[in-house]
Amino acid sequence: xxxxxxxxxxxxxxxxxxxxxxxxxxxxxxxxxxxxxxxxxxxxxxxxxxxxxxxxxxxxxxxxxxxxxxxxxxxxxxxxxxxxxxxxxxxxxxxxxxxxxxxxxxxxxxxxxxxxxxxxxxxxxxxxxxxxxxxxxxxxxxxxxxxxxxxxxxxxxxxxxxxxxxxxxxxxxxxxxxxxxxxxxxxxxxxxxxxxxxxxxxxxxxxxxxxxxxxxxxxxxxxxxxxxxxxxxxxxxxxxxxxxxxxxxxxxxxxxxxxxxxxxxxxxxxxxxxxxxxxxxxx
Ligand SMILES: Nc1ncnc2c1ncn2[C@@H]1O[C@H](COP(=O)(O)OP(=O)(O)OP(=O)(O)O)[C@@H](O)[C@H]1O
Ligand SMILES: [Mg+2]
Numbered sequence: 623x624x625x626x627x628x629x630x631x632x633x634x635x636x637x638x639x640x641x642x643x644x645x646x647x648x649x650x651x652x653x654x655x656x657x658x659x660x661x662x663x664x665x666x667x668x669x670x671x672x673x674x675x676x677x678x679x680x681x682x683x684x685x686x687x688x689x690x691x692x693x694x695x696x697x698x699x700x701x702x703x704x705x706x707x708x709x710x711x712x713x714x715x716x717x718x719x720x721x722x723x724x725x726x727x728x729x730x731x732x733x734x735x736x737x738x739x740x741x742x743x744x745x746x747x748x749x750x751x752x753x754x755x756x757x758x759x760x761x762x763x764x765x766x767x768x769x770x771x772x773x774x775x776x777x778x779x780x781x782x783x784x785x786x787x788x789x790x791x792x793x794x795x796x797x798x799x800x801x802x803x804x805x806x807x808x809x810x811x812x813x814x815x816x817x818x819x820x821x822x823x824x825x826x827x828x829x830x831x832x833x834x835x836x837x838x839x840x841x842x843x844x845x846x847x848x849x850x851x852x853x854x855x856x857x858x859x860x861x862x863x864x865x866x867x868x869x870x871x872x873x874x875x876x877x878x879x880x881x882x883x884x885x886x887x888x889x890x891x892x893x894x895x896x897x898x899x900x901x902x903x904x905x
Contacts, residue, residue: 650802650834651677651700656709658695658860668859669695673709675853675862679801680832684845685853686891688900692860693838694730697806700836701727713802722802723751726795730806730838732787734779734794740766741775744794751798758797765793769823785816792824806838818876821847829873843879846870846887854891856898864894 656673659666669692677683677700685693698704699711702718711718713725726747734743744762745755766772769789779787788808795803809817825848828835839845845852846868854864868887870878878884895901 648679649676650679650714651675651836652710652712652715653677653696653700654710654712656696656699656711657707658692658699658704659707670699671859671861673860673862675865677834677836679834681850682828682835682837682848683851683853684837684839684849685855686839686842686845687855687860688857688895689840690860691855691857693855694806695860696855697727697804697836697838701725701804724798724800725802725804726798726800728788728791728795728803728805728808730808730810732779732791732808734787734790736779739776739778740771740782740790743779743790744797746794747797761799762793762797765796768827769793783816784812785820788812788820789823800833802834802836804836807840808837809844810840817844822876824848825872825874842888842891843884846884846891847874847876847879852887852891854894856900863898866891 653673653675656670657668658670659668673696685696687693695704699706700713700718702711702721713722735746738746741759741762744765745758748755748758763772763775766775769792771786771789771793774782774786774790779790782790788811792805792808795805809820812820821844824835824837827833828848837845837848849868852866852868853862854866855861856863866887870881870883870887892901896903
């Protein structure tokens with residue numbers, strides 16, 4: 623990964639220091655008593671039940687749980703893309719009623735538009751916001767450089783590997799320099815080596831910018847490696863069963879996964895899933 627601006631020294635968080643939710647560690651997203659039930663012809667699905675969660679400004683928080691436990695639903699509720707059945711979601715004290723401006727989203731699939739170049743895909747949120755794309759080209763190129771894709775600005779998504787496509791999707795999520803980045807299993811479809819590489823890149827990006835990142839994953843080691851806190855969820859209904867602080871030094875290199883402390887966190891989370899019957903013992 624290319625050198626990051628501000629490498630080594632976390633940048634000040636975006637926003638006005640001291641205002642609600644702007645200081646590092648203060649609640650940035652507040653979720654209180656959130657229920658989300660989907661109604662369909664096949665019956666009701668309680669995707670989320672009684673979710674209470676404060677996401678702190680500048681933290682890297684992962685949401686971990688089995689398929690169908692409501693992870694994507696939770697992310698969409700934070701992003702203002704779902705109606706809530708009951709409860710509240712607020713960002714910096716303001717109820718979320720539409721997609722918040724200062725938020726970037728990277729979806730479970732990269733959803734790049736194959737007929738647009740890499741650069742034009744990254745500039746899509748700028749077009750949606752009816753801003754002048756010419757003013758944002760430099761920023762898009764900077765992001766491409768950051769993710770070592772500077773030679774691919776004029777290529778098309780179908781010419782890229784899965785890992786490169788996912789990097790482009792992350793650049794697109796970052797184009798407006800959001801203070802909150804929501805990522806829904808961005809690396810789920812990648813091979814193990816590419817996934818490790820992107821985990822490292824994301825860790826360095828977070829170290830340099832201290833954006834608030836909400837990261838959804840199925841992978842216990844990925845959640846432990848990246849996060850300051852891990853939210854463990856269970857399904858039917860989707861609920862939070864535990865929130866763990868991950869107290870490992872930063873910056874983190876991949877070999878941290880071989881340390882007893884890291885293995886301890888992984889084992890603890892695995893035991894939660896075993897206890898819930900989501901995972902078989904010894905799996
Ligand atoms: N639009 C919808 N209409 C009806 N049911 C839905 C809808 N979206 C999600 N669900 C149901 O809500 C539950 C939670 O779905 P969600 O996509 O949030 O799970 P997830 O944890 O993200 O799963 P995965 O890990 O497989 O992506 C599931 O039972 C799913 O079938
Ligand atoms: Mg999902």
